[in-house]
Structures are given as C-alpha cells and as structure tokens.
Amino acid sequence: MAYAQVSDMQARYPNRDLVQLTNEDPTQTTINAAFLSTFLADASDEIDAYLEARFALPLSDPPAILTRLCCEIAMYHLNALRPIHDLVDAKDKYEKAIAFLKEVSDGKRTLGLSSDSEEPADPSSPQVVMDQNFGGDPALPQRVFSRGTLKGF
Numbered sequence: 001m002a003y004a005q006v007s008d009m010q011a012r013y014p015n016r017d018l019v020q021l022t023n024e025d026p027t028q029t030t031i032n033a034a035f036l037s038t039f040l041a042d043a044s045d046e047i048d049a050y051l052e053a054r055f056a057l058p059l060s061d062p063p064a065i066l067t068r069l070c071c072e073i074a075m076y077h078l079n080a081l082r083p084i085h086d087l088v089d090a091k092d093k094y095e096k097a098i099a100f101l102k103e104v105s106d107g108k109r110t111l112g113l114s115s116d117s118e119e120p121a122d123p124s125s126p127q128v129v130m131d132q133n134f135g136g137d138p139a140l141p142q143r144v145f146s147r148g149t150l151k152g153f
Contacts, residue, residue, distance in 0.1 A: 001058040002044045004070035006033045009040070012071050021078040036074070043073035050101035055113070063111045069097040 009018060015031070022032035047070060048057055059066075076094030079087045103109035 001062075002037070002040050002070070003047060003062055003066040004040050004043070004068075004074070006031065006036050006040070008067050009036060009071050009074065012068075013075065021075075021082065036078075039074040039077050040070060042077065043070045046073055047101060050098075050105045051111075053105045054107065055111075059113070061113075063113065065111065069100065072097045 010031070018031045018036065019028060020026075022035045047066060051057060051059070072090075072093040076087075076090040076097075079090035100109060104111060
C-alpha cells in the first residue's frame with residue numbers, strides 16, 4: 001500500500017521539479033505519473049521495512065506523517081538520479097525521515113496510533129518477574145535501588 005500518491009507530491013513540490021525529475025526528455029511539460037508512482041511505492045516499501053517491527057501491516061488508517069515521509073523519501077531517490085548538487089536538500093530530509101522511522105521502530109517515537117501507545121507492563125502482572133535480591137539467592141545482598149525506593153524521582 002502506497003502511503004502517498006502523485007497528487008501528494010504535486011501538493012508538496014513545484015511542478016517544474018517533478019516534471020524534470022520524472023522525464024528524461026527535457027521538452028516534456030507533464031509529470032510522468034507512472035514513473036513517480038514507482039518511486040512512491042518504493043518509498044512506502046522502505047517505510048514498511050521499519051514499521052513491521054512494531055505494527056501489523058498494512059496499517060488500516062495510516063497517519064498523515066507517513067504521507068510526508070513517503071514524499072520525502074521518494075524525492076530523495078528521484079534526486080539521486082540527478083547531479084550531486086541537486087541532492088543536498090533531499091538527502092537531509094531523507095536522513096531525517098529515516099531517523100524518525102528508526103525511532104518509531106525502536107519504540108522511542110510514536111505514529112499517534114492507538115496500538116502505538118502500549119502501556120508498560122504492570123509490575124504486579126504475572127508476566128513480570130521482580131527479583132529483589134539478584135537471583136533469589138538469600139546469601140546475596142538486597143537491592144539498594146528498586147521501583148519502590150526510586151518512586152518520585
């Protein structure tokens with residue numbers, strides 16, 4: 001599933017740039033939508049590679065931020081086809097988009113989805129084992145710092 005469409009790219013970037021980036025023929029005056037759609041699909045696949053670590057895909061209602069990230073990633077890859085001086089701004093946005101996706105994948109950032117904000121496990125739940133003396137051996141000293149002693153810090 002593509003997170004962005006050709007119309008999303010047109011809303012974010014000048015038509016002149018999209019025409020130049022999607023056509024080899026400099027006399028063309030229209031965007032090559034099929035070519036651009038390929039880059040948007042590739043960008044969506046790249047996003048999914050990060051998101052699949054935390055979410056069931058495809059997302060039923062993808063947040064708007066994924067549309068922007070998809071456009072920025074596609075623009076980076078489109079600019080990579082051109083001379084190096086065209087790539088600087090696109091590369092910066094691409095690196096920021098990938099850094100954001102890595103943070104989402106690592107659980108440091110959210111997408112704002114309801115399934116995205118999992119609560120930490122309740123310490124009293126049976127899935128969490130709290131060991132107050134480093135392995136249960138009574139010969140070992142008790143912990144100095146614990147959730148109870150650090151409460152409020």
